[in-house]
Amino acid sequence: MVKTPVIQVVGYQNSGKTLFAEKLIEQASSHGIKVGVIKHHGHGTPDVYDEKKDTGRHRNAGAVVTGVSGGGMVSIHATQGSEWELEQLIRLYDSFDLDFILVEGFKEESYPKIVLLRNKDDLHLLNKTNIIGTIVKEAHDVSVDHSYLYDRMNDCIEDVLKHVRRGY
Numbered sequence: 001m002v003k004t005p006v007i008q009v010v011g012y013q014n015s016g017k018t019l020f021a022e023k024l025i026e027q028a029s030s031h032g033i034k035v036g037v038i039k040h041h042g043h044g045t046p047d048v049y050d051e052k053k054d055t056g057r058h059r060n061a062g063a064v065v066t067g068v069s070g071g072g073m074v075s076i077h078a079t080q081g082s083e084w085e086l087e088q089l090i091r092l093y094d095s096f097d098l099d100f101i102l103v104e105g106f107k108e109e110s111y112p113k114i115v116l117l118r119n120k121d122d123l124h125l126l127n128k129t130n131i132i133g134t135i136v137k138e139a140h141d142v143s144v145d146h147s148y149l150y151d152r153m154n155d156c157i158e159d160v161l162k163h164v165r166r167g168y
Contacts, residue, residue, distance in 0.1 A: 002090050002091065002094045003094060004036075004090075004093065004094050004098050004099075004100060004101050005099075005100040005101070005164060006090060006100065006101045006103060006111040006112070007100060007101070007102055007103070007111065007112050007113070007114070007132075007160060007163075007164070008102075008103045008104075008105075008106065008109060008111045008112065008113035008114070009021050009024075009102065009103070009104050009105075009113070009114050009116065010104075010105065010106070010107045010113050010114070010115055010116070010125065010128065011115060011116030011117065011118070011122065011125065012118060012122055012125075014118065015116040015117065015118045015122065015137070016116050016135065016137070016150060016153070017104050017105070017116055018104065019153075020114065020116060020135065020153060020156075020157075021037065021102055021104050023153060023154065023157055024102065024157050024160060024161075025037065025102065027154075027157050027158075027161060028099070028100075028161060028164070031161065033099045033100070033161065033164060033165075034097065034098050034099045035098065035099065035100060035101075035102055036093045036096055036098040036100075036101045036102070037101075037102045037103075037104065038086070038089050038090070038093060038101060038102070038103045038104070038106075039103075039104045039105060040086075040103075040104065040105025040106050054068070055067070055068050055075075055077060059077065059079070064078060064079050064080065065077070065078040065079075066078075086103065086106045086109050090103075099164060100164045107125070107128060108128075110129045110130050111130060112130050112132045112163070113128065113130055113131055113132065114131075114132065114133045114134070114135065114156060114160065115128065115131055115133070115134045115135070116134075116135045116136075116137075117134060117135070117136045117137065117138075118137050119137065119138055120138075132146060132159075132160070132163065133146040133147070133148065133156050133159060133160065134146070134147045134148070135147075135148050135149075135150055135153055135156055136148070136149060136150065137149075137150045146159060
C-alpha cells in the first residue's frame with residue numbers, strides 16, 4: 001500500500017507539462033515540501049549514463065540494478081525485460097521520505113491529475129479519470145471545476161499544494 005500522495009500531470013507534447021511540473025516543484029520546495037518526480041519517457045530508452053564509467057561497465061557485465069552514491073545523492077539505474085509499470089515506480093519512490101510524488105505522463109492511470117490542453121484537438125483528454133484541474137492555452141468551454149488559463153498556471157499550483165498539505 002502506497003502512503004505517499006501521487007499527482008499526475010498529463011497532456012500531449014508541447015502542452016506545458018514540464019513547465020508546470022518545474023513551477024510546481026519550485027513552489028513546493030520553497031514551502032519545504034519534498035517532491036519525487038516520475039517522468040514517462042515515451043520515446044524509447046533514455047540515454048543518460050556513460051557506458052565507460054564504472055556503473056556502465058557493471059551494467060554491461062550483466063547487473064540489472066546499479067547505483068552510485070556520493071555527496072548526499074544516489075543515482076540508481078535498473079533494467080527489466082518489459083516496460084516499467086507506474087505502480088512499480090511508485091512503490092520504489094514510496095520508500096523515500098517524500099510529501100508527494102509528481103508523475104509526468106502515464107495518461108491512462110487514475111491518480112488525481114492536472115490536464116494540460118494545447119488546443120481544441122486535446123479536449124478528449126477530459127475523458128480521463130480523476131481530473132482535479134485543467135490548464136488551457138486557449139480559452140475553451142472546459143467542463144472541469146478547476147480550469148485555469150495558461151497564464152494563470154500559478155493559481156493551479158497553489159490549489160494543488162493546498163490539496164497536498166491536506167494529504168489528499
